[in-house]
Amino acid sequence: MFAAFVQGPLVRLIPVGMLLLALQRTLFVDLQVNGVIIQLMMATAAAAGVAGGSERGAVAGFVFGVMFDLAEGTPLGSTATAFTIAGVVGGLLALIAADPQWWLNALFTGLGAAAGALMIPVVRLFIGEPEPFQDRLTIVVPIVAISAAIMSPLLVPLARWCLRLKRPEWTQPVGDASTREA
Secondary structure, rough: HHHHHHHHHHHHHHHHHHHHHHHHOHHHHOOOOEEEEEEEHHHHHHHHHHHHHHHHHHHHHHHHHHHHHHHHHHOOHHHHHHHHHHHHHHHHOOOOOOOOHHHHHHHHHHHHHHHHHHHHHHHHOOOOOOOOOOOOHHHHHHHHHHHHHHHHHHHHHHHHHHHHOOOOOOOOOOOOOHOOOO
């Protein structure tokens, strides 16, 4: 059981998540676009979904979300739900292409982060916060999506490393007409 834990993704996800949380709460609070804080941890959760599929994206999103909830003092699981949705949507979109190019990874990461950003007011509605839907939601979601897409060339390889994944190797099928000798 201990060996399974050591070989699993949590051994890498937790330290990387703590580093991302430190960056999110210090550097990225000051790096705002039109008054919107760039969501580094949500973008990484979506990138984990793109790199490893929806299940691994959900695990990464939940781990990062719980860490964020514990640091911010929000109700436990509220941000984790939104980050999990970001990872799942990124992973489901990545099913479209077998080995997506960098720009498809960027698109899928941005759309996953946008889904996570849209889930935050929905979760706040369920936990009973007054006025969960802000007027600025039409500004926040595109900025979160575009910033996640821009950061994806760095975040997808980081997520692949955290999840202990290797790039898929495609080989030519045996018996193809071009490999036969006359």
